[in-house]
Amino acid sequence: MKQGTIIAKAASVAAPSTRTVHANGSDLELGRFGLKAEAERVTVRKLTVANAGSLADFNTALSSVKLINVDTNQEISSSVTINATDIVFDSLSIQLDKDVEMNVKVVAQTNGFASALHTNTIRLNATVNTADKQSGGSAAGVPATFTAAATATYTLGIKAPEVALTKKDANTFVVVVKNIDSESDLTLNSITARIRPVATDLGNYTASYFLRDNGSAITSLPNAANISATV
Numbered sequence: 016m017k018q019g020t021i022i023a024k025a026a027s028v029a030a031p032s033t034r035t036v037h038a039n040g041s042d043l044e045l046g047r048f049g050l051k052a053e054a055e056r057v058t059v060r061k062l063t064v065a066n067a068g069s070l071a072d073f074n075t076a077l078s079s080v081k082l083i084n085v086d087t088n089q090e091i092s093s094s095v096t097i098n099a100t101d102i103v104f105d106s107l108s109i110q111l112d113k114d115v116e117m118n119v120k121v122v123a124q125t126n127g128f129a130s131a132l133h134t135n136t137i138r139l140n141a142t143v144n145t146a147d148k149q150s151g152g153s154a155a156g157v158p159a160t161f162t163a164a165a166t167a168t169y170t171l172g173i174k175a176p177e178v179a180l181t182k183k184d185a186n187t188f189v190v191v192v193k194n195i196d197s198e199s200d201l202t203l204n205s206i207t208a209r210i211r212p213v214a215t216d217l218g219n220y221t222a223s224y225f226l227r228d229n230g231s232a233i234t235s236l237p238n239a240a241n242i243s244a245t246v
Contacts, residue, residue: 019055019148020156021111023048023062023141026118028085030167036076036137037174040125045169046139047085047120052111053156056149059109063144064121065101068136068168072099076128076135076171082107085118103144128171137169189229 026047036043050059070076074097082091082104093104102121111117121139146154177193192203206226 018155019057019150020053021057021059021143021146021154022051022053022156023143024051024116025049025166026085026120027116028118033175034167034169035172035175036123036125036169037172038076038125038127040123040174042122043125045080045121045123045137046166047118048139048141048166049116049118050109050111050143051116052113052154054113054148056110056112057154058147059111059143059145060107060147061103061105061143061145062107063101063103063142064139065142066137067140067166068138070132070135070137070171073097073102074099076125076132077123078126079124081122083120083122085120091119130173132171133173135171137171138166140166 026049028047030047031044034044036045046064066073077097080095080097080102082093082095083089084091091104091107091109094106096103096105109117109119143157146157148154174195177191177195179191179193181189181191183189190206
């Protein structure tokens with residue numbers, strides 16, 4: 016008869032497409048994984064997530080960390096220790112019935128880390144350190160890990176700016192770009208704009224466009240771009 020086993024595996028719910036960890040952020044995801052019990056009910060008591068990314072010390076970027084049940088979005092009670100290269104969740108009581116899988120994610124409160132840490136990465140590997148089985152004793156298969164290939168990579172960087180577009184008149188639109196990152200300056204290198212004419216004949220059109228500072232009296236520029244297109 017197979018003994019109770021706990022398996023740490025890739026999450027069955029995909030990670031978010033945006034995986035930037037910015038300074039002074041709350042509840043920022045660092046990674047997610049799945050836990051599955053086999054043969055009988057298993058209770059996870061302790062697990063560790065280690066960084067396989069390039070960030071050398073978690074403490075340089077993280078103020079606090081917690082574990083969240085992805086399916087319910089509720090915090091999982093634990094005692095958390097943040098070390099340089101790993102984070103330990105102890106005093107857990109994650110109870111999983113036979114063949115039941117739970118997706119969990121690690122989220123953090125970040126500090127005002129320096130821009131020198133930008134492009135550093137976090138890629139978590141989870142290890143189940145202690146688990147109990149319903150029939151008594153420790154569950155087999157621990158410690159159990161899932162491979163780095165199954166995890167997502169999160170990158171330290173700036174918080175995306177807010178962009179607003181409003182119509183001023185028939186031919187003028189105002190674009191406002193606001194830097195909402197409290198720790199980093201923002202350099203605007205380029206803007207990509209999609210321009211569509213209002214036309215009834217759906218024929219060819221020729222248009223000129225350029226960017227200017229809001230309030231400027233300039234109405235034309237030597238390098239104004241001319242485009243022709245068919246709609």
